[in-house]
Amino acid sequence: MSRAEVVEAVNLHLWETTGTHSGFTVSTYAKYERGIARWPGREYRDALRAVLGVQQDADLGFYPTPRGRSAPEPPQRAPVPSGVVLEGDELAEIAERRRWLASTSVDQAKLAFLSDMVRWIIDQDEKSPTHVLASHANDLRRYVHPLLTRAHKPATGTRLFTVATQLSGAQAAIALDQGRVPVARAYAAEAFDLAEAVGDPEVVSWARATQSLVEYYDDRIFDALAYAQDGLDRAPDGVHTVRLTVNGVARALARMGDTDGVERAVDHAWTVVEDQPGAAEPLTPSLTTGMYCRARTAGNAATAFLTVGDVARVEHYANIALPMFDRTETPGPWAMTRLDLATGFLQPGFRDIDRATSLVREAVEVAGVLPFPAQQRAAQFLQAAQPWQALPEVRDVRELVTDRSRNQTEGMNGVAGTGELPGAVGRVQPA
Known part of the structure; x- marks a missing residue:
């Protein structure tokens, strides 16, 4: 193993066994190899024995320094005339710089894993219980954030910060579903930063x-419009x-009463x-990092037109969106588009109380508990x-809406359920 590989393995061992992020570095490990430091802290000694496969500290050359005495000085080289560079030293310095460069970056496999985890959380939004997603997202945040503080190769840093951006955005959406709006706003601002x-x-964007x-x-609403326009x-x-x-x-302009603006935006x-090939399927997540699908677009258009009182277009776009929401059994959009x-069916000219209340019952029963936007x-x-x-x-x-809204509030304070991350970490996805 190279020094960088040993350091990476030690830091991973400490994370897995203690849950802490270590500051163990290549330069620190080099001091142990050269005998400059002879008695590391207990956690480092334990981790190094585990990584290097030995039983005793002495097998690694570690000995406690007697109290009041300093560790022996490393052997002194003979003086070198001024201006002369020993080839061995120069090669060692080059090798050390290369090892440092190798130690600064997160490897591609780890980046792919982190990207997969964030995509899974984004995909599970509106499908899995919010407290389960929040627990997984928080665990991932505690792992990702210390990586941001390290030096990285440019391409690696860009990819890692993109992952962190998407994770913060997902945490904003989860907090919003739980009705924790100030927390959601803070996560969203962090995502932008x-x-x-x-x-x-x-x-x-x-x-x-x-x-x-x-x-x-x-x-x-003015802030919502300003952020979208920016x-x-x-x-x-x-x-x-x-x-x-x-x-x-479109939805912000609708809240401002700008019917013409809504029509232009939706059109x-x-x-x-x-114009996008394959826009009809599959259903994209609400926080998709790609193009919105046809069903998502139609569901949002229905919301905008409801706000300006155009019930005919509400029905038109809802009928486009609902078959996909129903087929994919996605509770969030299923419920909100029905609501x-x-x-709309309470408005003059479209009034149908029986159909309206039936749709509400369907929405609430499918959703189970109502997230904040559905409330x-x-x-x-x-x-x-x-x-x-x-x-x-x-x-x-x-009474049904009141009961389900109360369940959501209580669920926010519950213990994380049994939903698990995908197989990449040896766990099972939630149903």
Whole structure:
């Protein structure tokens, strides 16, 4: 093993056995090899014995230094005339610099693993319990963050900071689902800071879309619009154009009452997504790092048109989105699009109380517990249903929504469940 490989193995051993991030470096290990340091701390001695396969500290040349005495000085070389460089020393210095360079970077296998983990968390959003995802994301954060503080080769640093950006954005979405809006906002801001460090306009626009999402659900509509527009400005024809336009701009303009702006934004997003090959399938995650799919675009369009009172278009886009949501059994969008459609069926000219309450029951039963954004949609429905609150079917769905919303609040304080990370770490994915 090279010095760099030994150091990497020791740090990994300490992480796996103690859960701590070690500051063990190549230069420290070199001092042990040269006998400059003869008695490392106990954890380092234990880790080195395990990594190098020996039983005793003495097998590694480690001996405690008697109190009051310093360790023997390394042998002194004969003086070298000024200006003369010994070839052996020069070669050793070159080798040491090369070992340092090797020790600075995270290897490609580890980067691929971290990328897979973050993609798994993004994919499981709206599918797995939020407290399970939050637990896994927090564990991954504790591992990733210390890696950011190390020196890296440029390409490695870019990829690692991109992973960290996506992880922060995912944690923002998880916190938002739990109704922890200040925490969600902080994670989203962290994602943007990390994205700016990456310097890739596509990564920055993805982070801006996440910030826009948080502000939209916290009723900071001008901020939501500003973040979405800035994301579009960063990458005008980028891969996140559809998400920023329909999820960010269209829904924010709808809350401002700008019907014409909503129509323009939805038309633009729909044109872009329809021009993409394969946009109909598969269903993309809400936080996808690629182009929004057709169903996601339609679901967001339905929300925007509901806000400006265009129920015909709500029904049109909901009917495009729901078959995909139903086929993939994705509870989040399944529930929220049904709640949008149900609220539309309370409006004049489309009023159908039985169908509306039936859709709400379907939404709540499929979702199990209502995440914070779905709670907002359900509250919007109940407010619109106030004139019919005496009807038994309206009263029943009110009680059902209240009960499921309470379960979500209680679930936030629960212990992480049995959902596991994918097979890359020897665990089983949650159902």
